[in-house]
Amino acid sequence: MEQGGHRKSGRQIIAAAALGAALLAAPPAGAQTKEELAEARALFQEGVALSAANNCPAALARFQAVANVRRTPQVLFNIAECEARLGKLVSALGNYRIAAAAADGDPKARDVTANVGPRIEDLEQRIPRLAIRRGPGALTATILLDGSALGAAEMSADIPVDPGPHVVSARIGDREVVRETVTLDERDEKTVEVAITAPPEPPRAAAPPDTAPPEAPRPAARPSKVPGLVVLGAGIASGVVGGVFLGLRAGTLSDLDALCGGDRSCPPSARPTADRGRLYTGVAEVGIGLGVAGVAAGIALLVTSRGGGAAGVPRAAVVPHAPGADLAGLSVAGRF
CATH class of the missing domain: 2.60.40 (Immunoglobulin-like)
Structure with a gap:
């Protein structure tokens, strides 16, 4: 068996060399320069030598480079030879068939026609x-x-x-x-x-038992202290304005006493001062009244905003007309 294999390999190398001689003897084609053809002949000779040395990968690269310059039946046949020896049977069969078609009727490619038929029949039987x-x-x-x-x-x-x-x-x-x-x-x-089978759905995880303690009721939100502070500030400001105008009223009364001489008969020149005194009196009364009411309301809002009803938390309420009231009849009653 080993001697038969060597004889078969030797026959393939001799056939490749003979086909290479046909390539080297072919007249130049008009599409290539002399330099390109000379390089292609050198590459083909290298490919034959490498194939004889059983270096099929390198030989195949040389033959493929030659095919880029001249794609002759001989070049295609040698490419197929290398591919078959490398196990690329499908590609080798295709190149054998292309080489056979290119050599058909070409008197310079008779060697290809004589050798390619058995190669095709052999590969058609070997290809899985x-x-x-x-x-x-x-x-x-x-x-x-x-x-x-x-x-x-x-x-x-x-x-x-x-x-x-x-x-x-x-x-x-x-x-x-x-x-x-x-x-x-x-x-x-x-x-x-x-065949594609639908993947089974992943089992759904059982819901954990509800062991969490019941949520404690949230305490009601406490009222904001901002409104109470605003009302209290407005009341104090009104009281201050009322006090200022009350002082102005006292000064005006002193001016009237000087003009009128202490009795109720006043000269006409005292009328502006009297009018100014009445204006100061009205503004003072309004300012003081609004101040008292604002202070009382602000205190009430602040007290109620602290919340109540819980143990230990002070409670307070505004009581009208409480005994001892000192702010417009209002008093704050609380429990602490």
């Missing part, structure tokens, strides 16, 4: 095939093979794949719901059915 079908729940899912989405035509036929592991997955929206790895050897035929 994978059938992917939709199972329950996967009707609307996106099916992917090795990260590439599959169309309807690919889902209805067997897909040729390279030997080795392949990932079959399914997605619904942005969520991957199925992922399976399938490994195939040469000549294998496998079918994978993608």
Whole structure:
């Protein structure tokens, strides 16, 4: 078996060299310069040498660089040879078929025509095939093979794949719901059915028993002291204004006594002073009255804003006409 394998490899190298000679002997094409063609011939010679040394990855890179300059049947054939030896059977089969089509009817590519047929027949038998079908729940899912989405035509036929592991997955929206790895050897035929089962709903956690003690009633919000302070301040200010005008009234009365000589007969010149005295008297009475009322009301609001009814909390109330009242007949009665 080992000697047979060496003989087969030797035949492939001899065929590649012969096909390379056809490339090197081909006349230059008008689309390339002499320098480009010379570089392509050098790369092809390097590729043949690397392939003979069993360095297929490096040889493949050289042949592909040559194909960028001249895509001849010989170059395509050698690319397919390297790919087949690297296990890239599907790509190799495609390049063999392209090489055969390019060599058809070309007298300079007879060697390609003579060798490519058996290569194609051999790969068609060796390439494994994978059938992917939709199972329950996967009707609307996106099916992917090795990260590439599959169309309807690919889902209805067997897909040729390279030997080795392949990932079959399914997605619904942005969520991957199925992922399976399938490994195939040469000549294998496998079918994978993608089935999506709905995930079970997570069990609902039982509500914890209500062991918390009943919430104590919140105490009623205490009235604000601001209104009482405002009213008390306004009352004091009114009282001060009344007191000022009361003093002015006393001064006016002294002026009238001087003008009238102590009796009730006053000259006409005393009339403005008398009018001013009456004005001061009225303002003083109003100011003092408002001051007394404001002070009383402010005190009442402040006392009631402290709250009451609870043990140890002072209680107070405004009592009209209380005994000993000294503020306009009002008095504050309290319990402490």
